[in-house]
Every structure is written in structure tokens, then in C-alpha cells.
Amino acid sequence: MIVDKGIGGSVTAPRIRIIEIDAFERDIRLRLPFRFGAATLEKAPQAFIRVRVEDEKGRTAIGGAAEMMVPKWFDKNPVLTPAENVDQLRASIRAAAAASLEASVATTLFTAARVNEIETIRRLPGNPLAAGFGPSLIARAALDAYCRLAGISFFDAVRRNLIGIGGHTLPGDIDAGTVSATLADLRPAGSISARHTIGLVDPITEGDIADPVGDSLPQSLEAVVAHYGNRWFKIKLSGGIDADLDRLTRIAAVLDRMPDYRVTFDGNEQFGAAEQLAALLARIEATPRLARLRAAITFVEQPFSRAITMETPLGDLAARLPFLIDESDDGDGAFARARGLGYTGVSSKTCKGIYRSLMKAIRIRTGTGPGLFLSGEDLTCQAGLAVQQDLALVSLLGLSHVERNGHHYVAGMQGAPQAEKARFAAAHPDLYEQGATGPLLSIRDGRIAIASLGTIGYASGALPDFEAMKPLT
Structure with a gap:
């Protein structure tokens, strides 16, 4: 254990060095097409990272992380093909791996992640969301490896600040003196509500299904509610007022059968101006059949393109509903700038970096507003x-709730050998249930049981069969 002293205070945390990084991928084909914004996703590779870390005593351990390489989210430039979008993410992994292995000095997990993100974005300028993909994976895998080496859980590592948030890499707006106290106050729950995503081409009722999948899993929103018991929903918007109004009316007809529900709206950058979104909200409020749906809206996510978000004040919209940035959250200062425009929320996504999520939580818990x-x-x-x-x-x-959609559009651990599936199912019997081809995410009464994630390592009592994958192309 060492004391890493820097600007704003000191943090006691172990130092590690990343000594090996291997990258792999698996091809994933969706059971249902998923339309979000202007893109329809039918397939994408999933990236896997294996990292070996070494501590100051020379002991080593490996850890892993995984993330879908989803096209048309990190970079929505219409000139780029989906394949080129995926290649951007592969390039981020390669650049981040090279930068990590060039660092010869042992340091805290937090500092290693921050330095790697900054260096990778410097090497791949232009789109920090895409450039940050590789660093986010390596940071997770390194934390997993450290936790396995130390024989502790992810929850313990964070709550005891063994990750080392502090020192000279800490953003200036976070008080280092309060970081450890804030982290120590975090308490994981035994379960969490699953917020079901309703994609733009998802069938709403059973009568809307034109092409049945026939795999016994739900396709329509009606069937999702009956099968999983969700009470939280995320509704994708297209930006077309008439089309959105018609679809929302059909969605409300299904959701209104329940005694209670909550929804979030995701604009996915599809609205060109505040007036366009205001017009949709006005139409919703003027439609009696949408009264319950309107009352159930918790917040609206990223309505405007990232190109104009930071130049588009919400104005009167901010008084009508809470708003959250997602795609525009591309750096440490993004949320602060968005707050000046009327936004009060920001997203947590592991693909943006776990330490960035933790710092957002610290800012929100200790900040004003x-x-x-x-x-x-x-x-x-x-x-x-x-x-x-x-x-x-x-x-x-x-x-208390999290958007979950992978289990709906992809059934189970696609592409994994049966032995790997069995290891994960055995390690996490509360999280998975057995399906026709292996473990499926278990959602009962709209909730996911997650107590088993407190195992040694970063939330996994098993590791994938890396040797059964193909190297990152």
C-alpha cells in the first residue's frame, strides 16, 4: 500500500502495472432488429479484453471486460458505414492497449485509467466517445484483475477507495477530501428494476408481429410485460411528431392496463430544435389517451444532436420535465456545461468509463443544485x-432502475461455448435462468436479483473462454 499524493489531497491505494493486454471479439446477431435514432441494428461484434496486472510484490492476476461494438451511436456521421464505425472502436482498443503497455511506472487504478483515456483521445482526436471506448474496457479489466489478485469484490475496492480516486489526476471541481467519505457511503442493493427499452420498430401488441421469431421469448411489448413484469420503460422517439404521437398512443394503450408504471423518453439526437420537442409535448398533453403516459414521464434523454446540444438552451422545457444528456456527455466538463442550459441529469454507461460514472455520482452527491x-x-x-x-x-x-435491453434483442450468451455458459450460470444462479440454449438474464416482477455480483473480482465469479474467441480483427 502507498500514499499517492497530488493536487487537492492524498489517497492511500495500491499501485499496479498492466503487463499484458489481449483483445478478442465474438459476432452477435440480434433476434430482433433494434432501431434507435436513425439506425437499425441487426448484428454487431462484442469486444472482449483480457488484462494481466502486476502489483508491487510481483504478483499477477488476469481480469476481463466486454462490450458490444455498436455502430451509429458513438459516431453518427452518415458518411461512415456501420463497418467503419466498428473499426473506429477497434482502433480505440488498439490505441488504448498500446498506450497502457507503454506506461512503465506502477500507479493506482484510477490514475492508470485517467492517463490512458487522455492519451488515447490525444492519439485519436475528433470523437472522444469513440476514442474512449478502448480505455473504458481496459480500466474495467484491470480493476477485475486487481480485485482477483487482492481477493476482494468490486464493491469493497470502490467503497474503500482502493481504486485511488484522488491525486494529481483528480478533476479540479472534485474535493479530494470528500471522495473517500462519499465512496464509503455507497451501498449496493440486492436487486434492481429493469427499465425495458421499446425500440422504434418493436411490435407493441401481438397483432403487430409480422415475423415471429419462435424462440419462446417475448417479442411484443404486451408479451414483455406478461413475461418479465416490467414497470419501468424507456421509449425511443423518432423526432417525427405525427409518427411519435401515433406510436405513443399505441404504447399507452398497453401500459395503461397496469396499475402503475414509469417511463423515460429517449430522443437519441433526433430533434432539430427545442420548438420541435415542445410541439410534441404539447400534442401529448392535449391527447386524453396519453394523460397517464404523460404523468409517468420521469425524464427526457438527449433530444438534440451532440452538434447543437451545448448551443441549445432548454428554456421553458426545463420547467416541464427533467432532461438528461447522454451522447453529449463526452468529457469531464460536459455535465457542468449542460447544467447551464437547463439539464439536471447525466447518464452512467460502462462504455464511457466506470471512473467517470463514479465521479459523476460524487459530484451529484456533494454538489449543489x-x-x-x-x-x-x-x-x-x-x-x-x-x-x-x-x-x-x-x-x-x-x-433504483437501469435500462436493460441486451436480453431482449439477443437471447443469452450468444457465441459462448457450453462450458463457459455453465460456469457463469453456476457462479450467478440469482442472475440467470436456464433457457433452451443456455443461461438467460432472469427478470421477475420487473426486477433483477444481483446479490451474487458481490463475488471476488469485478462482479463475476467466472471468466470467458478467451481462447475460444477470435482475436480482434
């Missing part, structure tokens, strides 16, 4: 490392 909030948003997290590490993070952050 009414109604500030953090929300867990999905990027089609898949069964296994990806969904487990994200669930552990949002639970520790104190969130």
Missing part, C-alpha cells in the same frame, strides 16, 4: 461480463 440525478443507460449489454459489470456499477451508485 436542485434535482440533479444520474441514470443507468444500456448499450445492449450482453449476458456475461458486460451486463454483470454494468449492473454492479449502477447498483453501487444507488440507482
Whole structure:
């Protein structure tokens, strides 16, 4: 153990060095097409990272992390093909791995992650969301490896600040003296509500299904409610007022059958101006059949493109509903700038970096300003490392619900050998239930049981079969 002294205070934390990094991928094909914003996703590779760390005594351990390489979210430039979008994320992994292995000095996990993110974004300028993809994976895998080496859980590592948030890499707006106390106050829960995503081409009723999948899992919103018992929902908006109004009316007809429900709206950057969104809200409020749905809206996520968000004040909209930034959250100062425009919320996504999520939580818990909030948003997290590490993070952050959509669009641990599936199912019997081809995420009465994520390591009692994957292309 060492004391890493820097600007703003000191933090006692172990130092580690990353000595090996291997990258792999698996091809994933969705059981249902997922339309968000202007893109429809039918397939994408899932990236896997294996990291070996070494402590100051020369002991080593390996850890892992995984994330879907989803096209048309990190970079929505229409000139780029989906394949080129995926190549951007592969390039981020390669650049981040090279930068990590060039660092010869042992340091805290937090400092290693911050330095790697800064250096990778410097090497890949232009889109910090895409450039930050690789650093986020390496940071998770390194933390997993350290936890396995130390024989502790992710929750213990964070709450005891063994990750080392502090020192000279701490952003200037966070008081180092309060960091450890804030982290120590975090308490993971034993379960969390799953917020079901309703994609733009998802069938609403059973009568809307034109092409049945036939795998016994739900396709329509009606069937989702009956199968999983969700009470939280995330509704994707298209930006077309008439089309959105018609679809919302059909969604409300299903949700209104329940005694109680809550929803969030996701604009996915589809609204060109505040007036356009105001017009949709006005139409919703003037439609009696949407009265319950309107009352159930918790917040609106990223309505405007990232190109104009920071130049577009919410104005009167901010008085009508809470608003959250997601795609525009591309750096440490983004939330502060967005707050000046009327936003009060910001997303947590493991693909943006677990330490960035923790710092957002610290800012919100210790900052001033009414109604500030953090929300867990999905990027089609898949069964296994990806969904487990994200669930552990949002639970520790104190969130009561999280968007979950990977289990709906992809059934189980696609592409994994049966032995790997069996290891994960045995390690996390509360999180998974047995399906026709292996473990499926278990959601009962709208909630996910996650007590088993408190195991040694970063939320996983098993590791993938890396040797059964193909190297990152």
C-alpha cells in the first residue's frame, strides 16, 4: 500500500502495472432488429479484453471486460458505414492497449485509467466517445484483475477507495477530501428494476408481429410485460411528431392496463430544435389517451444532436420535465456545461468509463443544485461480463432502475461455448435462468436479483473462454 499524493489531497491505494493486454471479439446477431435514432441494428461484434496486472510484490492476476461494438451511436456521421464505425472502436482498443503497455511506472487504478483515456483521445482526436471506448474496457479489466489478485469484490475496492480516486489526476471541481467519505457511503442493493427499452420498430401488441421469431421469448411489448413484469420503460422517439404521437398512443394503450408504471423518453439526437420537442409535448398533453403516459414521464434523454446540444438552451422545457444528456456527455466538463442550459441529469454507461460514472455520482452527491440525478443507460449489454459489470456499477451508485435491453434483442450468451455458459450460470444462479440454449438474464416482477455480483473480482465469479474467441480483427 502507498500514499499517492497530488493536487487537492492524498489517497492511500495500491499501485499496479498492466503487463499484458489481449483483445478478442465474438459476432452477435440480434433476434430482433433494434432501431434507435436513425439506425437499425441487426448484428454487431462484442469486444472482449483480457488484462494481466502486476502489483508491487510481483504478483499477477488476469481480469476481463466486454462490450458490444455498436455502430451509429458513438459516431453518427452518415458518411461512415456501420463497418467503419466498428473499426473506429477497434482502433480505440488498439490505441488504448498500446498506450497502457507503454506506461512503465506502477500507479493506482484510477490514475492508470485517467492517463490512458487522455492519451488515447490525444492519439485519436475528433470523437472522444469513440476514442474512449478502448480505455473504458481496459480500466474495467484491470480493476477485475486487481480485485482477483487482492481477493476482494468490486464493491469493497470502490467503497474503500482502493481504486485511488484522488491525486494529481483528480478533476479540479472534485474535493479530494470528500471522495473517500462519499465512496464509503455507497451501498449496493440486492436487486434492481429493469427499465425495458421499446425500440422504434418493436411490435407493441401481438397483432403487430409480422415475423415471429419462435424462440419462446417475448417479442411484443404486451408479451414483455406478461413475461418479465416490467414497470419501468424507456421509449425511443423518432423526432417525427405525427409518427411519435401515433406510436405513443399505441404504447399507452398497453401500459395503461397496469396499475402503475414509469417511463423515460429517449430522443437519441433526433430533434432539430427545442420548438420541435415542445410541439410534441404539447400534442401529448392535449391527447386524453396519453394523460397517464404523460404523468409517468420521469425524464427526457438527449433530444438534440451532440452538434447543437451545448448551443441549445432548454428554456421553458426545463420547467416541464427533467432532461438528461447522454451522447453529449463526452468529457469531464460536459455535465457542468449542460447544467447551464437547463439539464439536471447525466447518464452512467460502462462504455464511457466506470471512473467517470463514479465521479459523476460524487459530484451529484456533494454538489449543489436542485434535482440533479444520474441514470443507468444500456448499450445492449450482453449476458456475461458486460451486463454483470454494468449492473454492479449502477447498483453501487444507488440507482433504483437501469435500462436493460441486451436480453431482449439477443437471447443469452450468444457465441459462448457450453462450458463457459455453465460456469457463469453456476457462479450467478440469482442472475440467470436456464433457457433452451443456455443461461438467460432472469427478470421477475420487473426486477433483477444481483446479490451474487458481490463475488471476488469485478462482479463475476467466472471468466470467458478467451481462447475460444477470435482475436480482434
